[in-house]
Amino acid sequence: MPRIRHGYAHVANNLYQGWTQYAIGGSMEPSLKSEANLFIAPTSGNKEVTWRKGSNGNEEAFEFHSARDVFENGGSFTVTKGGRVPKPNYNAEQGFKVGDASCVRPITSAGALRCSKTSRC
Numbered sequence: 001m002p003r004i005r006h007g008y009a010h011v012a013n014n015l016y017q018g019w020t021q022y023a024i025g026g027s028m029e030p031s032l033k034s035e036a037n038l039f040i041a042p043t044s045g046n047k048e049v050t051w052r053k054g055s056n057g058n059e060e061a062f063e064f065h066s067a068r069d070v071f072e073n074g075g076s077f078t079v080t081k082g083g084r085v086p087k088p089n090y091n092a093e094q095g096f097k098v099g100d101a102s103c104v105r106p107i108t109s110a111g112a113l114r115c116s117k118t119s120r121c
Helices: 101-108
Strands: 003-005 008-012 015-017 024-027 031-035 038-040 050-053 063-067 070-072
Touching (some): 038 101
Parallel strands (some): 008 031, 038 070
């Protein structure tokens, strides 16, 4: 499970299931935009997606935002800084389209590509 230290992370179109402590964590006051991910909480235990360490209890030091995420089995995401969306400094070549969260399950269970030297993938 990812843990972000400092800086900014844009986490998109991932499947998170079976976490114990957290699905996405942060320390050293990071900024996070979680977008169109599928979070399937464990049947028992911690159902909170996020985890934060540090900042002397100051939740406002973190910028955690959830957009178009899907939560199953009681999963939850604690938004900070009033839900303000951190903005990446992407240039035209770095930007990408984020698919809908409903596509995550089929994408992550599709399996390996069947390619050979004579066929295109």
